[in-house]
Amino acid sequence: MSVTPTxxxxxxxxxxxxxGDRTAFLDLLTPGATLSDDGTERDLQQWIDREIFHANGRMDVLSETDGGRSLTADFRNDTWGAMRTSWRFTVDDGGKIRRITTGQA
Structure with missing residues (x-):
């Protein structure tokens, strides 16, 4: 059963x-938002296109902590298949995401 982040x-x-809504995704980010994948800094826009939007990425959230800002999810895409992943989000005072940290869980 999927968990809805709080x-x-x-x-x-x-x-x-x-x-699969790239525009909505980008609208949630601060200007200059950053992303790290498995401890390596990535170009956020290139990464989301390659891993999510051009590869039919999907997330099934399994659990959350930190008020919904840390997730464990089954993530799958057409390139890598399915994997258990962790996601941490830094959200600014205005409710925009300024940092995404992801990797295998």
């Missing part, structure tokens, strides 16, 4: 991923 920005981001 943090509104994170919940909207997961919804955008699962809807």
């Amino acid at each position: 943090d509104p920005a994170v919940r909207a981001l997961v919804d955008a991923v699962n809807a």
Whole structure:
């Protein structure tokens, strides 16, 4: 059974991923938002295109901590298949995501 993140920005981001809605995803980010994948800094826009939007990425959230800003999810895409992943989000005072940290769980 999928868990719905309690943090509104994170919940909207997961919804955008699962809807394949790149525009909605980007609207949730601060200017200059950053991303780290398995400890390596990545170009956020290139990464989301390669791993999510051009590869039919989907997230099934299994659990959350930190008020919904840390997730464990089954993530799958057409490139890598399915894997258990962890996601941490830094959300600013205005409710925009400024940092995404992801990797295998």
